[in-house]
Amino acid sequence: xxxxxxxxxxxxxxxxxxxxxxxxxxxxxxxxxxxxxxxxxxxxxxxxxxxxxxxxxxxxxxxxxxxxxxxxxxxxxxxxxxxxxxxxxxxxxxxxxxxxxxxxxxxxxxxxxxxxxxxxxxxxxxxxxxxxxxxxxxxxxxxxxxxxxxxxxxxxxxxxxxxxxxxxxxxxxxxxxxxxxxxxxxxxxxxxxxxxxxxxxxxxxxxxxxxxxxxxxxxxxxxxxxxxxxxxxxxxxxxxxxxxxxxxxxxxxxxxxxxxxxxxxxxxxxxxxxxxxxxxxx
Amino acid sequence: xxxxxxxxxxxxxxxxxxxxxxxxxxxxxxxxxxxxxxxxxxxxxxxxxxxxxxxxxxxxxxxxxxxxxxxxxxxxxxxxxxxxxxxxxxxxxxxxxxxxxxxxxxxxxxxxxxxxxxxxxxxxxxxxxxxxxxxxxxxxxxxxxxxxxxxxxxxxxxxxxxxxxxxxxxxxxxxxxxxxxxxxxxxxxxxxxxxxxxxxxxxxxxxxxxxxxxxxxxxxxxxxxxxxxxxxxxxxxxxxxxxxxxxxxxxxxxxxxxxxxxxxxxxxxxxxxxxxxxxxxxxxxxxxxxxxxxxxxxxxxxxxxxxxxxxxxxxxxxxxxxxxxxxxxxxxxxxxxxxxxxxxxxxxxxxxxxxxxxxxxxxxxxxxxxxxxxxxxxxxxxxxxxxxxxxxxxxxxxxxxxxxxxxxxxxxxxxxxxxxxxxxxxxxxxxxxxxxxxxxxxxxxxxxxxxxxxxxxxxxxxxxxxxxxxxxxxxxxxxxxxxxxxxxxxxxxxxxxxxxxxxxxxxxxxxxxxxxxxxxxxxxxxxxxxxxxxxxxxxxxxxxxxxxxxxxxxxxxxxxxxxxxxxxxxxxxxxxxxxxxxxxx
Numbered sequence: 001x002x003x004x005x006x007x008x009x010x011x012x013x014x015x016x017x018x019x020x021x022x023x024x025x026x027x028x029x030x031x032x033x034x035x036x037x038x039x040x041x042x043x044x045x046x047x048x049x050x051x052x053x054x055x056x057x058x059x060x061x062x063x064x065x066x067x068x069x070x071x072x073x074x075x076x077x078x079x080x081x082x083x084x085x086x087x088x089x090x091x092x093x094x095x096x097x098x099x100x101x102x103x104x105x106x107x108x109x110x111x112x113x114x115x116x117x118x119x120x121x122x123x124x125x126x127x128x129x130x131x132x133x134x135x136x137x138x139x140x141x142x143x144x145x146x147x148x149x150x151x152x153x154x155x156x157x158x159x160x161x162x163x164x165x166x167x168x169x170x171x172x173x174x175x176x177x178x179x180x181x182x183x184x185x186x187x188x189x190x191x192x193x194x195x196x197x198x199x200x201x202x203x204x205x206x207x208x209x210x211x212x213x214x215x216x217x218x219x220x221x222x223x224x225x226x227x228x229x230x231x232x233x234x235x236x237x238x239x240x241x242x243x244x245x246x247x248x249x250x251x252x253x254x255x256x257x258x259x260x261x262x263x264x265x266x267x268x269x270x271x272x273x274x275x276x277x278x279x280x281x282x
Numbered sequence: 283x284x285x286x287x288x289x290x291x292x293x294x295x296x297x298x299x300x301x302x303x304x305x306x307x308x309x310x311x312x313x314x315x316x317x318x319x320x321x322x323x324x325x326x327x328x329x330x331x332x333x334x335x336x337x338x339x340x341x342x343x344x345x346x347x348x349x350x351x352x353x354x355x356x357x358x359x360x361x362x363x364x365x366x367x368x369x370x371x372x373x374x375x376x377x378x379x380x381x382x383x384x385x386x387x388x389x390x391x392x393x394x395x396x397x398x399x400x401x402x403x404x405x406x407x408x409x410x411x412x413x414x415x416x417x418x419x420x421x422x423x424x425x426x427x428x429x430x431x432x433x434x435x436x437x438x439x440x441x442x443x444x445x446x447x448x449x450x451x452x453x454x455x456x457x458x459x460x461x462x463x464x465x466x467x468x469x470x471x472x473x474x475x476x477x478x479x480x481x482x483x484x485x486x487x488x489x490x491x492x493x494x495x496x497x498x499x500x501x502x503x504x505x506x507x508x509x510x511x512x513x514x515x516x517x518x519x520x521x522x523x524x525x526x527x528x529x530x531x532x533x534x535x536x537x538x539x540x541x542x543x544x545x546x547x548x549x550x551x552x553x554x555x556x557x558x559x560x561x562x563x564x565x566x567x568x569x570x571x572x573x574x575x576x577x578x579x580x581x582x583x584x585x586x587x588x589x590x591x592x593x594x595x596x597x598x599x600x601x602x603x604x605x606x607x608x609x610x611x612x613x614x615x616x617x618x619x620x621x622x623x624x625x626x627x628x629x630x631x632x633x634x635x636x637x638x639x640x641x642x643x644x645x646x647x648x649x650x651x652x653x654x655x656x657x658x659x660x661x662x663x664x665x666x667x668x669x670x671x672x673x674x675x676x677x678x679x680x681x682x683x684x685x686x687x688x689x690x691x692x693x694x695x696x697x698x699x700x701x702x703x704x705x706x707x708x709x710x711x712x713x714x715x716x717x718x719x720x721x722x723x724x725x726x727x728x729x730x731x732x733x734x735x736x737x738x739x740x741x742x743x744x745x746x747x748x749x750x751x752x753x754x755x756x757x758x759x760x761x762x763x764x765x766x767x768x769x770x771x772x773x774x775x776x777x778x779x780x781x782x783x784x785x786x787x788x789x790x791x792x793x794x795x796x797x798x799x800x801x802x803x804x805x806x807x808x809x810x811x812x813x814x815x816x817x818x819x820x821x822x823x824x825x826x827x828x829x830x831x832x833x834x835x836x837x838x839x840x841x842x843x844x845x846x847x848x849x850x851x852x853x854x855x856x857x858x859x860x861x862x863x864x865x866x867x
Contacts, residue, residue: 269502
């Protein structure tokens with residue numbers, strides 16, 4: 001039930017913020033999966049999105065800026081029966097934490113990652129983000145951004161993510177479906193979400209996205225990494241959304257022998273072999 | 283034939299030629315004969331090339347440190363002679379291969395005996411290669427001091443057993459060739475002997491890295507993350523090697539930032555978690571340590587000091603980072619710091635660190651250094667037979683956690699400690715948020731003044747609570763000594779050895795030693811009491827700025843003027859401590 005996730009706090013995002021669409025889609029997806037607040041763990045970064053910790057009732061850890069990914073991996077290794085959902089911003093993911101993204105992707109740790117990609121830093125009141133388009137004017141780039149933007153989908157693909165998708169916060173039914181698919185994926189699922197920032201980004205608005213995005217059709221082969229890359233490089237006049245790539249590979253947890261019998265936190269401590277470990281050093 | 287109480291054997295050669303491994307074989311060989319042995323190594327930050335040297339000290343009594351001298355020098359190259367000739371004691375012996383380079387007695391300032399052994403030729407006769415000269419040299423050395431060959435043979439058997447009988451036999455034969463050569467050609471041997479002891483208690487030979495690793499395993503550590511860095515690599519290799527059969531996870535992260543955050547995540551899920559690093563890596567961990575402080579997540583940090591600033595002397599030793607560990611990270615939160623002085627302390631304090639971390643739900647440090655981490659010591663197995671009892675602090679049972687849908691995980695209590703569910707999360711009910719923002723009792727973000735104040739006070743109360751369980755600091759030696767040395771960490775062993783030598787020389791009342799192993803919380807009362815009645819206090823630290831003297835001043839109000847500092851990357855040696863003390867009249 002949607003209401004199960006309700007807390008005593010109402011979102012303090014700006015009216016019209018794309019975060020509402022992601023929040024709503026995520027809750028819809030959780031309900032569709034049949035998960036209640038105790039069935040999974042949320043891991044947040046820092047940014048406007050991170051305030052969701054107060055508006056979504058569930059086990060949760062709000063980490064530091066850029067660090068939700070390693071925290072999520074620690075949770076998974078200690079308790080691999082517990083589904084983990086990472087909610088992070090574009091600064092978390094492509095500024096402070098790019099290194100972590102690359103490594104969770106190649107490890108294929110099972111976690112769903114939903115990136116709030118609004119091309120701007122909202123919480124710190126409007127500086128450029130790594131995903132900002134070249135020329136975009138912000139408080140920290142008054143004459144316009146000089147760099148090319150990072151390409152989230154291409155980075156995730158290059159790093160070896162086994163599920164790579166892009167959604168749009170203005171399409172709640174579509175995003176809900178995408179998140180359900182991500183939550184159901186066995187392995188690391190990466191979802192970059194276009195999220196209009198109504199206060200600081202007056203270029204990439206709801207209208208701009210509606211005009212530019214299109215859904216990848218059935219003709220796109222999601223198991224073909226090369227064509228996924230080709231689609232990832234499309235930026236204008238039209239920008240694709242949907243699942244770019246999805247394959248199944250063994251997860252990091254599956255390949256860790258210590259986890260086969262039972263989850264780590266349920267194993268007894270201390271170990272039984274302490275005496276023999278000491279004897280080995282005689 | 284004179285009896286000898288201790289013997290220093292130095293093995294030197296080019297890096298990459300198994301110098302360190304030779305030292306370990308020797309230490310085990312002596313330990314199995316009931317003797318005490320330790321090593322310290324000096325090596326450059328290189329994989330091959332450069333000069334490596336390992337010093338083995340063996341004695342028929344407890345030993346805590348070595349002096350930088352050599353009674354027997356095993357020189358695998360000429361450079362070893364040039365670099366270490368001044369360390370040779372009078373009457374010492376030099377084992378070398380005359381077919382590789384030449385050595386004459388006049389190379390040395392003191393009278394030494396040359397023991398030319400054709401190491402390479404003997405190795406080749408046993409189908410050995412250049413790397414196996416060392417084994418021949420070890421056999422030769424044991425013959426010189428007339429030590430029972432069977433101990434070396436048993437060590438070789440255990441060392442190479444996994445590689446099959448052929449490899450074992452070959453290595454035993456190599457050592458035997460060196461042994462027989464010396465017996466035949468130098469029947470008089472080294473003039474003084476140090477033979478196996480009649481009573482041979484079972485002894486482990488281990489480094490501080492391994493002692494810490496065993497302590498963690500005994501404490502039920504379930505998750506360990508460490509990015510490679512000297513001097514904690516030995517801990518990483520040891521734990522990575524036993525993880526699967528012991529039932530914990532070791533993960534090499536992409537960087538130390540990830541390492542500490544992974545450990546926090548694993549701890550959040552309920553696993554006893556640990557990271558290990560050195561100064562540079564800890565710089566990257568500091569924000570994570572603060573996160574653990576804020577969300578009250580237990581995590582143990584093993585901190586192996588090496589000289590900085592920056593990359594510094596990567597493979598050498600220091601005690602330079604005390605202030606950093608005590609002050610790192612944003613904000614005010616409790617942190618606990620323990621500093622083991624020897625192998626037993628490394629083992630037991632690591633176990634205690636896990637208990638403290640969980641009881642006070644806060645980051646806890648074990649502060650060691652390259653000297654402790656990488657030196658081998660023989661330790662009676664019996665001394666490590668009582669692992670620290672596991673205490674996980676105030677816990678909620680799953681049924682207690684499930685009573686309410688939302689849990690006051692950060693409940694304001696008198697002692698600041700809030701009962702926590704275990705394992706978390708994944709239980710039915712008892713939801714909470716671990717929030718890096720300031721938060722209320724449930725973990726929801728808050729900014730109200732009164733609640734902010736209450737939460738900071740709650741967390742800091744835990745420090746006051748931890749203060750209650752600090753054991754008294756230990757004073758070693760005679761209470762009324764002329765000088766009281768105060769030190770911490772690995773300095774302990776060296777000072778105790780200096781005191782042993784002084785006692786042997788009839789000067790047992792010259793020096794006593796106050797050892798600080800619990801740094802924070804600090805043993806305020808016992809240190810105050812001991813220092814107030816001391817005749818003359820000298821602070822001794824392996825650093826330039828004497829941070830422990832600062833800390834003692836802060837904690838006790840006692841200012842220590844006289845100091846002995848060493849900051850050249852080398853550990854203290856007992857002889858130089860004795861010299862330094864003699865300067866204070």
